[in-house]
Amino acid sequence: QLQLQESGPGLVKPSETLSLTCTVSGASISRSTYYWGWIRQPPGKGLEWIGSIYYSGSTYYNPSLKSRVTISVDTSKNQFSLKVRSVTAADTAVYYCGRHPGGTGNHNVLDYWGQGTLVTVSS
């Protein structure tokens, strides 16, 4: 059974870098035809797609965050990671990792999600 689990610091200071990792179990990232993505949700608000990565390292980012975000993959650990630079209070959110197919002609929906982790940006 596929499971995703986010991990990382729950508190980050303004102007610093937020770093999270998603560990995938029950499937191999490198043998998968799926993309692995990050989505966030500020407290009491809606969902925002941050970006996604393929096991080969191909990445796609939300243009609104692209200048501050890097997503990477470590197939040897079956993990993928998120870095958000120069964070402000507006980056406070629950961060989810998830899986979706890719390419044209597919239903590119998030069919598996991690439980989410709250990251607070505060001094």
Place this chain on the structure above:
Amino acid sequence: EIVMTQSPDTLSVSPGERATLSCRASQSVGSNLAWYQQKPGQAPRLLIYGASTRGTGIPGRFSGSGSGTEFTLTISSLQSEDFAVYYCQQYNDWPPMYTFGQGTKLEIK
């Protein structure tokens, strides 16, 4: 960017009754529309994709319809576990630029 707008923001319905939630896209997304259910403290759960196809294990009381810019999620007979927040999401583009609606909170009347 395709903007997704859901209505209403909050819907109050009694158990056993039907609930109808709406989602509008700022431009056509074909049938590339999904619905998710989110309960407090939980991750979203995929309900519907392709505008009308139920996800794995989703009960038959959930149905989706629409295409282009207008979409509807209908829950035919509300159960207590259905009271939650519902989000629509478009996935029309590749490379992806996924956008979600702001959500509709379905509450007990």
